[in-house]
Amino acid sequence: MTASEVTTQTRSTPEIPAKAPSGRPRKRPNRARVLLYVALSGIALIILLPLVWIVLTSFKTDFNAINAPINPIPNPFTTQAYQTLASGQQPIFLWFLNSLAAALLQSAIILVTASLGAYALARLEFRGKKIVFGAIVTTLLVPPVIFLIPNYLIVQNLGWLDTIWAITIPGAASAFGIFFLRQFFVGLPQEIEEAARLDGAGDFRIFWQMVLPLARPALATLAVLSFLNNWNDFLWPIYVLLSPEHETLQPGLAVLQGAYATHFSIVMAGAIIASIPVLILFTIAQRQIVESVASSGVKG
Secondary structure, eight states: OHHHHHHHHHHSSOOOOOTTTTSBBOOOOOOOHHHHHHHHHHHHHHHHHHHHHHHHTTTTTTHEEESSOOOOOOOOOOOOHHHHHHTTOOHHHHHHHHHHHHHHHHHHHHHHHHHHHHHHHOOOOOTTHHHHHHHHHHHTTTOOGGHHHHHHHHHHHTTTTSSSGGGGGGGSSSOOOHHHHHHHTSSSHHHHHHHHHHHTTOOOIIIIIIIIIHTHHHHHHHHHHHHHHHOOOOOHHHHHHSHHHHHHOOHHHTBBBOOOOOOOHHHHHHHHHHHHHHHHHHHHHHHHHHHHHHOOOOOO
C-alpha cells in the first residue's frame, strides 16, 4: 500500500465521537432543559429577593431604610437594630422561647393524635368509618376564624388563659394531619401487616413497630407543617395571652411598630430572628419532605 492510499483511507475514515468517562457518548444539553433551568433560576431569585431585602434592611439605619431613592446596600452598615433588640427594651428573646416551646409541643401532640386517628381510619374496620372520615374532611372546608369564639370559651372555662396550653391544645386535634397521614397509610402495602398479624402481633404493635417507621417521611412533613402553623399564628395568641412575658413572637413583633413611627430596621431584624428556626427546620427535614411528596399520593 502506497503512502497516497494510506492518506486517502485515513481521510475517508469517519471520526469517532468523543465519549464521556463512563464510556457513553456525551450528550449535548437540550435546549428545553436549558430554558427550564433558566426559568427555575429566575423563580428562585424572585422568591429569595424579599428575604435578601429584609436582611439588607436590618443592617441599615432608620433614615436609610426609608430614604429615597432606595439603596439596597446598607450605607452605613450598622448592627444597631440587633443591638436594640438585645438591649431588653422588648423581651423579644422571651417571646422567641415562648413561640418555640408552643410550636414544638403542639407539633408533638399533633403527631401522636393524628397518627393514631389516621391509622384507625386507614386500616381498622368499624361501623361508620366513612362517615367519621367524611366529617373530619368537611371541617377542613370551614374557615378557622369560625372556631375563634368557641375555642376561647373552652379555654376560659378550663382556666388556661395566659398559659402555654391556650396556644397548643385547641389546635392539637388536626383534621388536616389525620387526612394527610390517612392517605399515606392507605398507600402502604398490607402484606407486611398481614404477615405480622399471622405471627401474633396486635394492632398497636404493628402500628408502632412497622407502620410508623415506614411513615417517617410523612411524619416529618406533618411535623414541619404543624410547627409552621403554630409559629406563624398571629390572631389566636392575641386573644388568649394577656401578659407581655407570655406573649409569642409573631404578635410581639407587632409591638415594634409604633403608633406614629415605625423603625423598619428593627422590624426587619425581628423578622430575621423569627425566620431562623423555620430555615433550620426545613434544612433538617428537607430530604424527608421530598421523599414524602415523591412517594405519597391521594388514594382510597
